[in-house]
Amino acid sequence: MTVSSGENSADSKYSLSGLAPLEAVLFDIDGTLCDSDPLHYYAFRELLLQIDYNGGVPITEEFFIEKIAGKHNDDIARGLFPNWDLEKGLKFTDDKEVLFRKLAKDQVKPLNGLHKIRKWIEDRGLKRAAVSNAPRPNAELMISLLGLSDFFHAVVVGSECDRAKPFPDPYLKALEVLQVSKDHTFIFEDSVSGIKAGVAAEMPVVGLTTRNPESLLMEAKPVFLIRDYDDPKLWAALAELDQKGAPGATAAA
Template sequence: MKFMEDKEAMFRRLASENLPPIKGLHRLTKWIEDRGLKRAAVTNAPKQNAELMISKLGLQDFFDVVILGSDCERAKPFPDPYLKALEVLNVSKDHTFICEDSKSGIKAGVAAGMPVVGLTTRNPETVLIEANPTLLVKDYEDPKLWEALEELDKRRGSGITKQFRRFNLI
């Protein structure tokens, strides 16, 4: 247990010194805010790590709720954290999409029945594609993501999930 505590403390120290945002993050958050969409951070990270990362990226006022894997009976790759986020936000999965950078996170979102944008920022495309993301992008500036979001804007009201399915990779 001491080893794990030390490891997490080291992570927080390193993250507080150098945690650059994924390219295009603030463009995406502005797009989301401009449309008044509800949002949740869903993570398996320990609470202190999640709070640090959210704060360091300047997102403490962006998320309506933070759901930790430890808040649920089962963490990712199970869908429970995403289903809890839907419940807390009181939103339908038909009007939701997820951004994930891990195989377990993509699996959780897919199992919850929502479209998942997979980010190849931490894991290779070959690993993430196995989890069946709806769309796989390099970062939040990727033209494929913005093509999908522009299409959503054109078809507002018809359901995000339905529109994202058009871009499915598999």
């Protein structure tokens, strides 16, 4: 179901004002900072064809969304190759990441409005971290290509936590590293796995409808969905948050 702009819904459904005073904003990377899923899909499809996966029939985008998007490589390897030992499956995902990074260098672009939300966050002196299930070389490459290396105070990756998304561990680690409270932090995410991780960490998640179906994202319980960082619904929620007492705004205690 498509989420409306909120005219016929309770305002609180699209509100972030309960977080005031806001301390931090956390971002996923793939599909959240940039529309990189088509590159991941292409890389998986081509390498799976090379090993005659599925009898040589190319995987579909629907298969990619269901079995791969947003998941950690350990889980992807187990899901794609249940009869392989994990080491062999991870060698395949490592090869895929090499191809992805090669493609990304020329094709990664920021989501619409990304630099607008960056300025909003910087102007208020908020802390920020990137939290991803991607391998660290991928995460740091994407951040660099997007010109965000000086923006993020921390980069947390799932493989360096006890458990990756959809478990809350990566987001809880980000709170610890930034030394902020979950009660004054929210998350941007684009996948079911990521939204579930944020919700499990007891933080509100704003979902981006970059590639994944809205109906699936809503089942993971984001506070609301936006198409990108230019979405008026996001800016209405941020304006309300400012009024309620975000850093840089005048508000009652």
